[in-house]
Amino acid sequence: MKCISLFVCFFIGLQSLNVPDYERLVSNIESKVEVVDQDKASFLSLKCRDVSNAIQNKQEDLNCRMDSQSQKLEDLKLLYKQKKNYYELKKMEYGLNLVSIQKQNLIFQSYWIDKDLTKCFNEYKCSQNDYLKSKKQWVKNKHKLDLYASFLTRLDTCQKRLFSRFSTLSQLNDSGEFDQDSIIAGSEALPGYGGYEILENNGMSCLVDGNYVIDTYSSFWQNPIENGTISARCWAYPDGTLHLGLDIASPMYSDVYAVANGIILYAHAPVESNNGYLGNMCGWPSGAGNSICMVVAVHDKLYAISCAHLSNEIYVTSGQQVGQGMTIAKSGNSGNSTGPHTHIEVFELKQNLNSIVDYFRNSGADFSFGCGFNKAATCSDYACRIDPETVLEGV
Template identity: 65%
Template sequence: MKCISLFVCFFIGLQSVSISTYDALITGLENKVEVISEDKASFLSLKCRDVSLELNHEMDTLNKRIQKLNQRVQKLKKEADHKKRLYEFKRLEYSQELVCIQKQNSILMPYRIEKNLNSYLVDYEKVQSVYLDEKQSLDHQTAKLSIYKDYMKRINVCQNRLFQRFSYLSKFKNETDSNVDSIISGSYALPSYGGYETLENNGMSCLVGGNYEIDSYSSFWQNPIENGTISARCWAYPDGSLHLGLDIASGMYSDVKAVANGIVLYAHAPVDSNNGYLGNMCGWPNGGGNTICMVVAVNEKLYAITYAHLSNEIYVTSGQQVSQGTVIAKSGNSGNSTGPHTHVEVFELKQDLNDIVDYFRNSGADFTFGCGFDEPATCSNFACRIDPESVMELTI
């Protein structure tokens, strides 16, 4: 279910504000970060998110403008350089002619030569003037972009500080309802390996029926994100509050890969890629934003893995069987998140695939497989929650 912000009135007039206005807004946010109370922390984080979204919009517009200006400036520079060389060549050429003409004591010819030479100079100066104006505009836009980048850094510092003070607010919850259409339909006639096809005519997707098991086990764990960094480890945040997964920070829209051969139990992208703020309970489970849950097969064992806070670019669907290393989504900053990262949880399963699928369906897509979101290293009749780093040989 797509969440609708309760704070729709905030920053309605934010579009096209001046640099000084942004500076005042961000300074105000910075002043509140250290004194804000817990009950207002989510609202302040939402304000930070809204300012960052508007800044991102401004920066995208500026980048496009700078790209066009840069192309025009380069073209004008080449033209100006060409006309300058032409003028200098003509000046040299005419100076040699003048020597010959002066020997003939002609008065009119030097005048004509000077006039022609001056036309080349004027032509060059016109292009050079336009080039300098455009170059000045490019420099101005580039400087403005640099200021906006500094603003983004300040906003990120605010979000990180809010997270440090109130990291216990960044939990997931199994409340309300999951999206029925995003849950695997059943344990019978599961799709065959790689059985997700794209129809060229209309771009829609269909599943091809096949066997009931994952076709083959992987012999190792694939890194879920290459070139990421671990921003928070499993069981506890640095401040000691509960953290039930592994956070891998990376740039927006980084590739997120299947860690092993497996089958998708749930895949849903109901919210924008960059809608995250502290306490935002959008997505399923609540707070996860855009999420994927899979069963994977590694070294003769079955595991469930959760990917949360993804962008809305998800490339798999429930019931699809995927191979290890397949790009299944792009990373994002959705749900209960204060910056671009992917939250990963791993469960070692106790039941076979059919029983797990049946439980997942009948529970309404329980991403914890009975382990809940309240305690670390818990077990149920279906699974045990484990530290992802205990099985993954991460090189990040």
């Protein structure tokens, strides 16, 4: 209870902290990364996540203000140059006319010209001061943005280090509860595999009675995420800990594509896009955060594909037919995750579509298709879990 109370106090005050406070917080987290034990690793990762999110919020707000400030700075710079040029022109004119004015003894004319020149000078200096003051504030904010970026880099390093020390905490499992409304309703009257109805106006495709116009298997595999990088390969993490999928790192909200023509078995986004930390078991399967499971047809085979740790921007629903290359979601950092990436698992299916849909429904949305989450390269009566890199092209 004491630990929870401390966390609540920490969380409540987080948004109001300034740069020196964040420096102390980040330094404090860095000092604990190498000495924390496994029982406290999840809490430290959670704290790291919350500090990162708070800093990102500050960063986004400051970026918005600086966008407006940059335009204002350009306007002030332009005005300052105009005032300066006008003053220089007036001063030159005064110099050219000064001799003539003195010869004619036009004292009052000299007085008014001098007064006008002084006014121009004051306006020029005032606009210069406004510009320099605004520029100073902009430079100060730019420095603050650089500090925020530095804090986020350091916190990301902390998360990666926690992950490398306690990768056993990063697994998915089926100990939680699936969302009944997010699972495909049934297998009756499914169209021919790969078929979907093109609806007028929006081009969406759904499992509805209608005129199905496409009934083909895909002839190749679509890259699920363009310009992503593999952060962890299948079967084992670098430390040898079990890893049952392929991790593709990419910036938050990268497009996630349907790898082939397919049907959505499960799609649910119950949490925030960036709520990930080590040991966070939200979502289905437990730890997946926001997730999608689908069956796809490539060449002459059926496969199941699951994607975990997505953002809450999911564009498909269970039972929907999708075409290859369609954007089905945006990537995120949800669930048992310590950084933006998409965890992908692939299963080569042994039975027909109807049997697979029936099993998926009756098993309670089993993302492992009977293969479990405890061993690598396992098979069941329904599927064999395979290394995604053996089929995905271009990853």
